[in-house]
Amino acid sequence: MFNKNTVAAGVAAFASVALAAGCAVADGNKADDVDITAMSAEELAEHLIFETNSWRDQEMQEGGTWRDRMTQDDIQKACSFDSTRNDLDGETAGQVVALAREQYEAPEGDIELGDWRKGAELADSGYGYRIGHNVDDHGTREAGGNCYNCHVMDSSVSVQGTIGPNLENYGAQRGDSQEIRQYVHQVISNPHQYFPCTQMPRFQGLLTEEQISHIMAYLLDPESPVNNR
């Protein structure tokens, strides 16, 4: 599900140097430990994440360890630039779009919409994948879509966020053709195909295809309150 790379090469090389020198591994910020000033900022950040026992030893909801979850894949790496001071450059944007297209799995045949009522619940739910001092148990409650965190979808029902675009009347403005459904499925599943380095998560793998069909119904079904604003 998560297409992770191994730890950055610089860190791997660095770790082997530390081992060769016989340095202690734990608590990498000690004087008798590694020399943090000999690393680039990027190397030190990776070192702090992976070599200083900074995380609880827990199994992630998607399987795997903290190490798996904290290891960046290629899209995460490419999008880790200072977005407050730099625009995404065209070359990186192209690479990210290509990576996203490669990751995306299109559904077979025509796309059917689910139940917009279930989609509304999923859009509101911020449950799922949180771990640490308080663990979301997917066995007792399904993960949600977190949509309201960032998008206004139906401003009559709840307080909704503004990090992403307002989606009120989304389907009313665009219709409900197969082409639109395919596009919406692509954006929910892996939005980097159209918006490289967007802040939005890639929901393919986080939500089931059935859950995605409900959220799509919430956006596109003419009966959905989203389309009657």
Added chain:
Amino acid sequence: MFKKALLALPVAMAVGVAGTAAQAEWQDPNDVLQMLLEAQPDSKYLHQSEMNIMMMPDNPALWLLDDGERLFYEERGPNNASLESCDFGKGEGVLDGAYVELPRYFEDTGKVMDFEMRLVHCMKEIQGFTSDDSAVSQRHGSGSDIMRLTTYIAHQSSGYEWNPPLDHPKEKAMRDAGEVLFFRRGGAMDFNCAACHGASGKQIRASVLPEMRNSQEWTKAVSWPAHRAGQDNVRSQNHRIRGCVWQMRHAGILPDTPVNTALISYWNDAARGEPAILPDLKR
């Protein structure tokens, strides 16, 4: 004189004194807040809660100060020692302005330490507490020793400008790594800190988010300890990091670890030059 007098006065009286002191000196937290509100009348973040602004003179965090002061000067722990010999970076027992000059490099440990890391270090080394003692194991909540001490010690820096030192190469290294961490996308949902703190006036549901590049929003954002009205508890910078990392669907961060220190180094540096609100009141 102004500062000393205020410290000696009961809180209820202290908050009535109008702050006209220079920004590098102690100022009442409410005076600092009012100054920021006036400086940025259009900041949605700073102005988001009229209720909290109104409540600021009666900030419940202020009621931790007496307990914090007692815990600081009391002889405690297996070694029956006070924390007066603890060096927060400006000399043993010197608290004035110490909180806003952290994290910093400490010769005695050979590493860069954030405030909570340093406080725990002193409670262990000087007072003899161990990790199992509730005095150091309980990190969160207004009833914890750590939060009472944190609130008292931080309050001695209220109104001082954030000024974490970057002279030592390790201080610079940790700050720079913190910057990388701030923008490092990862976890189950690909978030980085900038996803929420990179733009002005954005909201997650009802919360208006502080923008990291707006130093006057950011000084409020990093001004912990703060009473969180929604949680009815005084919270720390480390508690904020834990909450953000949890919401971001990264892994479960542990206390006293250098990922915290690096992030706080970057946070406090991003608020450099702005006065701290200590303690603050947040939603």
